[in-house]
Amino acid sequence: MSEMTSEFLGTANRGFAQQAQEEIRRLFGQDVKTKWVVPNEVFSFVLELPREEVVRRLQEQEPVFLRHIMPVERAIAWGGTTEEAVRELTSYLAGEPAERISGRTVAVQLRKGEGSVLPGFSLPEMKAAAEELFTREYHAEPVVRGSQLVLSVLGTDAALYFGLSRPEDNLSDWPGGAVRFRREDGQISRAKFKLLEAEAAFGLDLSAYRSALDIGAAPGGWTSLLLERGLEVTAVDPAKLDASLLRHPRLTYLPKKADQVKLGEGSFDLLVCDMSWSHRQMARLVNGLLYSLQSGGTAIITVKLMHRKAFQTIREVVEDLSPQLDLQRAKQLFHNREELTLFFIKK
Ligand SMILES: C[S@@+](CC[C@H](N)C(=O)[O-])C[C@H]1O[C@@H](n2cnc3c(N)ncnc32)[C@H](O)[C@@H]1O
Structure with a gap:
């Protein structure tokens, strides 16, 4: 692939990859070639642009549905075993300039395509082998988060994909954008x-707020987090x-419906x-309670989506709320599934 052409794998929540492809078409023009890698979830796309330019534009206008990208620097048909994957990784890295890797901190992010069988491929064994290779051959330091470099690997029954990039260039620094939190004992929901x-994705610090209104709060997962962060x-x-x-x-x-409560102004x-x-x-319900949010206050709102009308839904809800709220960001989060999350500031 020439310097002027770049290939990526894009990942979206299951069932929303078509919306993610549409976002890429809108951003880069209609003639973008896409191909399914994992149906309805992961697809490859090729652009006649240098990689840095693609990343820059995606960062400037962050897509709602495209959750994660990885550059495709090598893609091969394979037999689906760990040994083969390690051999291919060794040969791929050997073809890269050593200074790209030497002495860096590296996060190894491995994924199997959903639905791929791959009985001879073990993610833990591959991870251990990759980390050992980075340490031994490149004096690089394997870390989980906050790395200088990410090695992304995706294995499907059909092919094995490799790419090295900076974590900030992947839209998410989690493997495939799949954000994992530890479930706590007694967690309510x-x-x-x-x-x-949402707090992490929108760069918010919930503990910086004083007093929150939680509409549709039961059984209380969000309320419990806000209380933990010290809010009223x-x-x-x-x-x-x-x-x-x-x-x-x-x-x-x-214990009432949203249109039956009376709250203090601001x-x-x-x-x-x-x-x-x-x-x-x-x-309509949120609009009816926005008098209680002070000007400059933050609103975080989940919106239920119907697949075929996702963009229309976003347009309508943003328009309905626009007399009082300015949209800051819209993102389909990994934990959203068939929803998305909006972040607004009150006018
Ligand atoms: C998905 S649950 C909320 C989960 C909650 N965020 C948590 O972390 O546990 C949706 C909630 O909205 C509530 N709800 C539905 N209609 C409502 C209304 N008109 N006013 C207030 N709450 C409503 C439902 O009773 C339900 O408990």
């Missing part, structure tokens, strides 16, 4: 991970909050909403 991921929390939901939260001194629980500097409602209904 998996939904908590959505707010944790008003939780609104006709459904029950987890019993472990009810006596918390900084919690006010209003009482909150953070509003979060994770109601699984149709987007227009949700926007």
